[in-house]
Amino acid sequence: MVCKIDSWFRLDTTAISDSPSPSTHSVLSMRIALFGDIHANLEALEAVLQDASEQGVTDYVCMGDIVGYNADPSDCLEIVRAMDAPTVKGNHDNDAAGSHSLDNMNLIAAAALVWTRKHLSEEQRTWLQRLRMVRQVSNFTVVHSTLDQPANWNYVTNRFDAMANFSFQFTPLCFHGHTHVPRVYVKKDKIEELAPESIIIDPNAKYFVNVGSVGQPRDGDWRACYAIYDFTHSMLVFRRIEYDIKKTQAKIIAAGLPKMLAERIQEGR
Ligand SMILES: [Fe+2]
Secondary structure, three states: OOOOHHHHHOOOOOOOOOOOOOOOOOHHHOEEEEEOOOOOOHHHHHHHHHHHHHOOOOEEEEOOOOOOOOOOHHHHHHHHHHHOOOEEOOHHHHHHHOOOOOOOOOHHHHHHHHHHHHOOOHHHHHHHHOOEOEEEEOOEEEEOOOOOOHHHOOOOOOHHHHHHHHHOOOOOEEEEOOOOOOEEEEEOOOEEEEOOOOEEOOOOOEEEEEOOOOOOOOOOOOOEEEEEEEOOOOEEEEEEEOOOHHHHHHHHHHHOOOHHHHHHHHHOO
């Protein structure tokens, strides 16, 4: 499950179909799993990676927020790190890595982050701290929140929020997370929102795509969410995956994390 696309596309980001690939698969057969907001939910992460493998995914890109909220930060971090996939930093990664005050956060998120800091090693926190805010991978950009002010962790919930990002988006596609709600904004003559389903990529348009959340979806659907970008067919497909949520909830309670965190994943909020 080793991902090499970021390193070799950095060598030549313009001639995708002509670039030599060190991978065994050709560029045109690439199917990229875009996943993030795992939030230490090991069962959801494992289910997503299993599904991605069954879907013939060849490469992986992570939108950040690997940790926070749920009970398996260390295991989830080590899985993502072992993938060696392009990964950007989320706000919970940043907060778990630091030692700054969490007074500005809501009490439940802060309590989970205090717990998370204690359950990661110094070396793991350093790895989180060193993640980049923005990465370019082939013909797309990856950021946890938005390209206009990535360290401000802005939320995109409508076309007007998306407009600011498009001003700083210089690739045909940009993938992000942060709101835990899958959304697709397309900019051509104007900016429109598309349903997060199967989408044929228009080569004359720009796309700003929220790939949803693996470990804590907030769109009313408890199932883990991620997306597959299919180079061959210029398609984007959203996937919803069931996992052993009872096991995840039991771990949250056993860890002494706020009970509300176990309840909200069931409700997808
Ligand atoms: Fe998140």
